[in-house]
Amino acid sequence: MGTLFSFRITSKNFSNWGYSFKLQQATGAGGNEVKVTQYLAVFSNILHRLRFPKFLAIVSQELDKDCEEIFEGLIQHGRLTLDQICDRAGSDKSGGGDSTVRAAVRENFNKLLNARFIERCPAPEPFLEPPTETKSSNKRGAKSAKLDGAPETEEQRIIAAAAPIEVLRFSNLATSGTDFDADEDVSGSSVGEKRKHGSLELNEEHGSKDKEVILWRVNFEEFIRCLRHKACIENVRARLDDGAAIVLKAMLDATRSIEKKVRTENSVPLSMNTIFEEVMKSEIGRSFTLDRVRASLVQLGCSPSDETYSIDLKKIIELAQNEEVESIVLKRYGRDAYRMFRLLSKSGHLLETDKIADMTFVEKKETPKILNKLWQDEYLHMEKLVVTATRQVSFLLWKVNKPILWDHVLDEMYHAALNLNQRLIYEQEQKENWAGIPQLEYYRCHEWVLFVFWFEMAQYLVQVPKKKICSVFVIRKLQRAAMKGKET
């Protein structure tokens, strides 16, 4: 990935994409403990940058234009205080009293906060203790204590140390007072630059209670969650029906703020009564009977005898990922390959060439050729089995190794995204194929950002196909033809 995207990280945008932290180290004679400030780039946040157009679209869809403006400011500057946000709005809107503008901004700001699209910035320069000896010597214990079994990376430790406590994260209680005194002298300079000031000053800002400055930033997590939910809902709509999608949406909307992890595997369990109440809140859902809701829950994989219902989101996403990869195989390698790939992907274990041919109705001679092609392109894993009986016979066994393949596909998606971007720049430079630019832009802003997302578990909107933009292009094509006609 590193080769595909390079970013110039300035002190200004670093504030949004990186963390600085203090690390305790024992150095020097006498083992004096010193604290050193180190910097860390958070790559996932850098990648989010590519999705900003999508995030903006969500804000304007779910809230309104004014909220979008505030949000845009946060995207541009990384982190702002509420007063800075008000100032920006004030300078944009000439006319109208200062206090009315501020009141309106504050209201919109609260809307963004309630929707959890923005959050309090993590603590500046969290203090990080060195990993303790017991932890490193007792790795097994530490590992098994973690839910997912993966060892904690330094990045995760730093982010966890910096995170504000959950209650404070979306609370603007302190903002009712003056939170701006410390920033008064840096008006005009951006927030990022402010961070270059000595740590003493920062300590003053954040240390003293009466001059507390609260910085706000975009909460990427909420967007990922929001897109992930939409992705699941749309997938269910396409695969099952509208009813199942409505029930799932009601359940996810009701529990969005209680969801603990972004990539939670199961939705928060709800009782039948709560689900029914939530379904009733939507316009279409109002016509649903209790039986209809129950039937949809069964479709979604719940057992009718359950007391509380929780939907297996992980499974929905897995199905969507399978579909995405299978679709690539179908278009690239044809229908026979598609059938073989699906057979191997479903079975999950090694199968022998002839067996694959029999089960997929493909000619014996063709089968090894197709499998080989898929293997060369890293879509399949192959093992050779040599049996020595009366004579030596070798068999080829094949399987889909999902973790490795999924990684490979994600790489290809980033590569495809880069290519799309490059082609767009090229077309813009050429200024010839102007009808092609919107298509490229469309896919850049919507499609590819999203299909990379699929693989990071939250894409949707794939079903807004070329058709929609095509109608625009047909008009443009006619225009172009007309223009050409005039010239000649």
Place this chain on the structure above:
Amino acid sequence: MSRFQGPSSLKRKQQESSSPLDSLSEQERTVYNVIKSKQDMGIWSRDLKRETNLLDNIVNKCMKILLAKKLIKEVVTKNKGKKHFMAAEFEPSKEITGGNWYVDGSLDTEFINLLKDQCFKWIYKMRVATSEGLSDAIRRSGIFKVEFTSQQIEEIVRALVLDNKIEEVNSNGMGEFDYIPVGKVCYKCISSEGKGEPKLGAMASIPCGVCTRISECAPDGVISPKTCIYYEKWLDF
């Protein structure tokens, strides 16, 4: 058992009738016995040479004579191009011909596709179908002159599942499943329009997503997005 009975019964046979076997030489007999011992599986010519431990040209000569006397026959297998022989009285087993779906050693794709289409149409019509229900419907429709075993229908249905045209579901005994016992495996069409085409993914809808040269493509390489002909076509309105 055969080791005891074999030679004596052969002797009796030889005495009773003057079959072409009588006139075989020692070597021809060896070759013939090996082929016959393989019954309906037959034997690949190269394996035959190894098992008889005779020189290639001798085996070839013996084969010619045995073929001329119609004691053995050459059979076409699913591994076309491999010469395969079998004693005249046997019919090639399914394992070597490839089974019902093969005709003269090739997969009868046309027939398979026709049957697949019919099965798909019936499942679409029936909304939910069990494999027995489907077998029944196909038989009653009278479109095919041959009878299909339930295993054959299952093989076809499995291929349709792999094609992602139909899906396997377990009956819950409610709604459209109400006449099917709970837990029984049934089949349903994937899309409601009955087209049976899988949805195109997002990645697969841009040129690079379906490009097999993606690993060779680089910004300033020989193959590059700037000079790419697939993009040219894709952007040509």
